[in-house]
Amino acid sequence: MKLPGVVDLNQPPVGSGWSPAEITACFNSGFDPSNPNCAPDGGAEGAALPYTVSGKATYLGFVNYLSNLYGSTYYGLQTTLTARNYHGLDFVTGYTYSHALDDLSSNWVAFLPMDSTHPLLDHGSSDEDIRHRFTFSITYTLPEMKTKSQLLEGWQVNTIISMQSGQPWNINDQSFDFSGTGDLADRWNFYGMNGGNGNPPDFKSQGPNGLPYFPGTSNSACAAKAAALDGSGVPRFTTALGLAGCYANGNSILIPNGLGTFGTLGRNVFRDTGFHNVDLSVSKNFKFGERLRAQFRIETFNIFNHPNYANPNGATSGYGQGANADPSQPGAFGCGCSTPDNAAFNPVLGSGSNRAIQLGLKFIF
Numbered sequence: 001m002k003l004p005g006v007v008d009l010n011q012p013p014v015g016s017g018w019s020p021a022e023i024t025a026c027f028n029s030g031f032d033p034s035n036p037n038c039a040p041d042g043g044a045e046g047a048a049l050p051y052t053v054s055g056k057a058t059y060l061g062f063v064n065y066l067s068n069l070y071g072s073t074y075y076g077l078q079t080t081l082t083a084r085n086y087h088g089l090d091f092v093t094g095y096t097y098s099h100a101l102d103d104l105s106s107n108w109v110a111f112l113p114m115d116s117t118h119p120l121l122d123h124g125s126s127d128e129d130i131r132h133r134f135t136f137s138i139t140y141t142l143p144e145m146k147t148k149s150q151l152l153e154g155w156q157v158n159t160i161i162s163m164q165s166g167q168p169w170n171i172n173d174q175s176f177d178f179s180g181t182g183d184l185a186d187r188w189n190f191y192g193m194n195g196g197n198g199n200p201p202d203f204k205s206q207g208p209n210g211l212p213y214f215p216g217t218s219n220s221a222c223a224a225k226a227a228a229l230d231g232s233g234v235p236r237f238t239t240a241l242g243l244a245g246c247y248a249n250g251n252s253i254l255i256p257n258g259l260g261t262f263g264t265l266g267r268n269v270f271r272d273t274g275f276h277n278v279d280l281s282v283s284k285n286f287k288f289g290e291r292l293r294a295q296f297r298i299e300t301f302n303i304f305n306h307p308n309y310a311n312p313n314g315a316t317s318g319y320g321q322g323a324n325a326d327p328s329q330p331g332a333f334g335c336g337c338s339t340p341d342n343a344a345f346n347p348v349l350g351s352g353s354n355r356a357i358q359l360g361l362k363f364i365f
Contacts, residue, residue, distance in 0.1 A: 023236055130165060205273060
């Protein structure tokens with residue numbers, strides 16, 4: 001399936017905003033933010049714009065091009081089991097195992113790929129990718145015993161159980177421009193503390209708090225990894241670390257991409273905490289003669305008051321939580337700071353809020 005998306009046709013080559021001399025000067029200054037060498041050189045980025053270099057249109061900056069460049073695929077296994085009126089029990093249970101992949105999930109927010117010269121490198125799990133989803137809907141009509149008061153007849157219990165695994169969230173550094181391209185779409189580097197790649201479940205989004213942040217070079221594992229990446233060359237990674245800090249949780253660390261480089265973290269690698277919800281209702285039917293009936297209901301949504309947190313980058317919870325997916329925003333980064341219904345500006349009962357109880361009375365005639 002073809003999807004619309006945007007690329008920057010005038011993206012300068014990676015590293016245009018950072019020269020080795022400037023990086024070294026920033027490193028020697030102790031990562032002083034007031035040092036001009038600790039910020040990307042906007043003039044150098046402008047001079048390296050493809051339309052400027054070619055002389056075609058030197059007055060242009062961003063040239064964002066919308067086209068059907070992107071694509072998506074979906075694989076799924078859907079199963080259903082239904083039982084009808086088995087000793088008063090009716091139920092429908094469903095399970096879906098699926099994998100949705102795409103190059104860009106949002107067709108109404110113009111997110112740029114990290115590298116507009118190779119946009120299809122952003123191929124990965126879709127924002128809406130839900131690997132596992134289980135639902136169980138039960139209706140049980142209690143056995144009846146005829147009495148004048150009708151207290152032992154007309155009772156019914158209903159419940160809906162919904163469980164799904166976490167959805168992906170993508171990170172997007174919108175402040176530092178460590179790649180030196182000016183597009184502010186950088187991702188960072190994700191490693192294991194003992195070498196190799198990091199473990200994505202270590203960076204599962206948090207509840208009301210962001211992921212653990214360590215300023216500057218204060219975290220020894222982050223500092224050691226940055227120094228190893230620098231080797232004996234230009235201190236690109238240590239300088240970026242000194243400016244932005246890092247995140248460490250479990251056995252994994254997230255450090256800034258080195259100055260003048262793109263990050264190695266793929267798109268939508270991290271996941272949120274998923275969705276788990278149980279609703280329960282109890283109803284009682286009354287008969288008044290042949291024509292009039294009444295039903296009284298007590299409905300409880302999220303009966304166990306289980307906390308469900310929104311995806312830091314939106315997903316099906318809605319967009320507008322950019323700071324929660326931006327590693328340049330410590331404290332907010334990785335936070336699922338609201339319930340899914342509020343994040344989507346759609347506070348509907350049963351869609352992720354805290355426990356709610358409502359009473360209902362219905363007359364049928």
